[in-house]
Amino acid sequence: QQQVKQSPQSLIVQKGGISIINCAYENTAFDYFPWYQQFPGKGPALLIAIRPDVSEKKEGRFTISFNKSAKQFSLHIMDSQPGDSATYFCAAETPYSGAGSYQLTFGKGTKLSVIP
Amino acid sequence: ETGVTQTPRHLVMGMTNKKSLKCEQHLGHNAMYWYKQSAKKPLELMFVYSLEERVENNSVPSRFSPECPNSSHLFLHLHTLQPEDSALYLCASSQGGRGYSGNTIYFGEGSWLTVV
Numbered sequence: 235q236q237q238v239k240q241s242p243q244s245l246i247v248q249k250g251g252i253s254i255i256n257c258a259y260e261n262t263a264f265d266y267f268p269w270y271q272q273f274p275g276k277g278p279a280l281l282i283a284i285r286p287d288v289s290e291k292k293e294g295r296f297t298i299s300f301n302k303s304a305k306q307f308s309l310h311i312m313d314s315q316p317g318d319s320a321t322y323f324c325a326a327e328t329p330y331s332g333a334g335s336y337q338l339t340f341g342k343g344t345k346l347s348v349i350p
Numbered sequence: 351e352t353g354v355t356q357t358p359r360h361l362v363m364g365m366t367n368k369k370s371l372k373c374e375q376h377l378g379h380n381a382m383y384w385y386k387q388s389a390k391k392p393l394e395l396m397f398v399y400s401l402e403e404r405v406e407n408n409s410v411p412s413r414f415s416p417e418c419p420n421s422s423h424l425f426l427h428l429h430t431l432q433p434e435d436s437a438l439y440l441c442a443s444s445q446g447g448r449g450y451s452g453n454t455i456y457f458g459e460g461s462w463l464t465v466v
Contacts, residue, residue, distance in 0.1 A: 238392070268454075268455075270457075275459070276459050276460075277352065277354070277440050277442075277457030277458050277459045277460050278393070278440070278457050279352065279457065280454050280455070280456075283454075323392075323393065336381070336444055336455060337395060337398070338393075338395065338455060339392075339395075340392040340393040341392060342390070342391070342392045343392070
């Protein structure tokens, strides 16, 4: 059972446009929601993250919107650039009780292409 | 450079071979992970070690055998694999905090495994 659903699977945006990627989750035990960016040949890298007690977090051109009641969150990339072309993964995290480590449940990813 | 180094970057092995993937983290973290990334599937957590003790084994077949000799090194021993095991295997690490979510998980660049 997939616990984090991500859409769309792929996205093409013109340079300067807004890219929007959506995710929905089911498990209310999730308490941290990071987004990862992955370029070809590289591992995923943390882009931006949010906790469920805030509705929005902005870092530069990247914004996460979070709707706790709907169990949905989204990534907005403003003024999208060709260098933003990558695969983006949303994730949801729960702590392991007493173990000091974390479990990330990932969405399937969105391949973003920003065309000049 | 994320501070998590994986070797080899590419590996081709026959179904009867025995090989190992190696991961080393230079971040002083106390938790290490193996993830599997294959096409059309979300990133799948395989194993978690916290303070060198395995805390998660996500129903991974026994042909995958992890080893964590110390907090900086993690191995994935492979034997009698199947072609469907071909994937990108990602190592990651984090600095775990008891009962607290939100510490960044850092990924290596992965080891591409092809089973022939």
